[in-house]
Amino acid sequence: MTDVGIVLAGFGNVGRAFARLSFEKRQFLEKRYGLRLRLRAVFRSTGGIRLGPASAAERLLAGDAARAEESPLWNPKLRMSAPLTRGAHGVLVVCTASDVHTGEPGLGLIRMALARGWHVVTADKGPLVARFRELRETAARKGLKLGYSAAAGAALPALDVGLGSLAGTEIAAVEGILNGTTNYILTRMGQGADFDTALREAQAKGIAEPDPARDIEGLDAAVKLLLIANSTMGLDLRLDDIEVAPLAGVGRRALVSAAKRGLALKYLAKVQRETRKIRAEVKVSAIPRTHPLFGVDGTNKGVTFLTDSMGAVTVTGGKSDPRGAAAALLKDIINIYRS
């Protein structure tokens, strides 16, 4: 049995789902993987909670969100440096919502964890977009793992497939439906709903970003595309290199007309090697019935890799909600200790 210390930073939808899922799965994780996850501390912007083994606080965090929010256990003076320096090392789980330009507040936390010899898994995209190369190089230099499945498609295993399953191939292009909210909106509009209704439905499902502008203006898809393409195609793209056309402006008429021609309109994120350059874009694109992402509807996501020696390989599905993101964080933790 391996004891793994966990410090959780960020206690929004994903952070809470992670606390709950790792509590629910504790026996399964022990039995199947020989891992005992020990949630040592949780931080949010207003303070932190230190946890003893199987303490009341741990059960509280794994339980009802509203009760956890109001708990008197939150200590506004607790600093993250404390649990990261005591006892055995472990994994910092980052569920903050950072700015994609500065990378803060997640960036500082990740740097602190790596400096202290902790592995990091993150659902927060901001620090990766801001300082992808720095963080990967720091982790590699220190022999630590930086897992970011949850930031690059969550339960959709885009990175695992692109890095592991396609090892030995050269990837000429990545195409993805990477944002569940916009895919849901397009699907519902194709069924007759209007844009605003469809957006509200997506928000009610808990899949929309806190600020839905990040979904419908394409930033969320662009960021995921950046992480997937840079990781799997060995590129060093920055956000500015991706041409992003917002979803707005697509009317129901265009959807119906595409359907009549046997095409589907999808909010497609794409990076492609061309003769002398890399082309990267996020825009509404018409794809034919034979395209492997044609049937990816509703809140589903999917990504296709075009390779030299394995042809086209596609992954689709995976829960788009906070529980799916929590499951992706958990997967990255398990795979750190398996390898």
Add this chain to the structure above:
Amino acid sequence: MTDVGIVLAGFGNVGRAFARLSFEKRQFLEKRYGLRLRLRAVFRSTGGIRLGPASAAERLLAGDAARAEESPLWNPKLRMSAPLTRGAHGVLVVCTASDVHTGEPGLGLIRMALARGWHVVTADKGPLVARFRELRETAARKGLKLGYSAAAGAALPALDVGLGSLAGTEIAAVEGILNGTTNYILTRMGQGADFDTALREAQAKGIAEPDPARDIEGLDAAVKLLLIANSTMGLDLRLDDIEVAPLAGVGRRALVSAAKRGLALKYLAKVQRETRKIRAEVKVSAIPRTHPLFGVDGTNKGVTFLTDSMGAVTVTGGKSDPRGAAAALLKDIINIYRS
């Protein structure tokens, strides 16, 4: 740079494709992964060839198949034990076509390699079906890797996703279109071709098993299902536990009638946990438009995992030909040395 000794057993379509691909990719493998694959010897039923570094024989093997077949270099007296005992350890690449009941001739070769401290990657399903548990346990006990992606879907990353990307989930069911030949036949019949024509086309594409009865009677799909389900669901199914209905008997009328109702007929391989038992079957099944394998046509394959915490995750595509299988062998080798 890591030198990896390779011994190749079996020199049919897949073995030749592996020799060619690893030769073509040698510079890429050095640059990207720091691996220098050294093909030390090749064996087929009629003899073996020992190879020096970048020797004439290696170039011959990587080149034209007909010339390689007729080469005077084949030595009928060479035994595999010789290259496996000299020098540094490496990987035995198994491309034989073994019996699924006895596991031979591949089983003996794999046992010999593991006993001598060599990793094994195999495209040959026979030894795995015959002695799956024994081979996995032997490899684990000796700290060696047994890679069998190429036997369980080849370039379709079924095992990677089921084992790695879904770590931490509980898999309730696996459903797959696992045989390219039968999927091609069903697709072509839906387009108006008759069974025999479609089968001949599949054979011409080099995707059919040497004995097409293994495809159309469901044995190939059942074997892949067995490997995927046993590996990812922690089961210990035997071939007899899988109910297999041959493809024969499906008429064009049924295909057309299904299409009219918005359904697709697929030769579906499925393992499902039920309340008190495991249900495993390979049979023609009607799936609706919303099923993630609905659009998997032609020589394509696909597999869907139904999980508790990540929902349904599907992988589709990947070349079905010998080059795709060779690429899967190469991937398994790279991942042995990366972990």
